[in-house]
Amino acid sequence: MNYYEHTYITTPELSTQEIESVRKKITDILEKNESKIVKEEDWGIRTLAYPINKSTKGKYSNIYIEGNNKVIKEIEQFERYDDRVIKFLSIKIKKIPEENSELVKTA
């Protein structure tokens, strides 16, 4: 089992229901492959450094995954063909940090 850090950006206009449905699809893929989310961070809606698909803002979600490389491949495949997700990045990490990052929205 490896640890992964996965961040995805969704379009800011999505309703909370749709955001939840994107999340549910990812968790479904994870469950299917006997993996799980260890930690979760919500970075909120941020202005993008450059426009992506003509949108200047995006909603950032960050999840820490415990699983194998197959899961990451499947999640990325789903996100690539989903219009709601505009960008994503997954990184293999050695251990999961305990503290929240600075990007977490403090409301």
Place this chain on the structure above:
Amino acid sequence: MMKRKKDKKKFNKGGANSLFNKSNQRQTKSCPLSGKNAPEINYKNLKLLKKYVSDTAKILPSRITNVSLGKQRALSKEIKKARVLALMPYVGN
């Protein structure tokens, strides 16, 4: 010609405290990202990464920032990750 040579000699005589004389000790600055209390290089630590990027969003060379070779490599990798996620720009104004 002769006059000019004379002037140069005078100039060098300025003494150890002269502003224009190069001191024998070379000033060395240590790497700001190494050591015990060094900050963690991470693509989420935007405040740190923005220090090592020019106004036009280019990565600054280590000869200017005095970052050590290994840390510079790590730094540029993290900056590129941040660029992918649109946390930092590829090109500036």
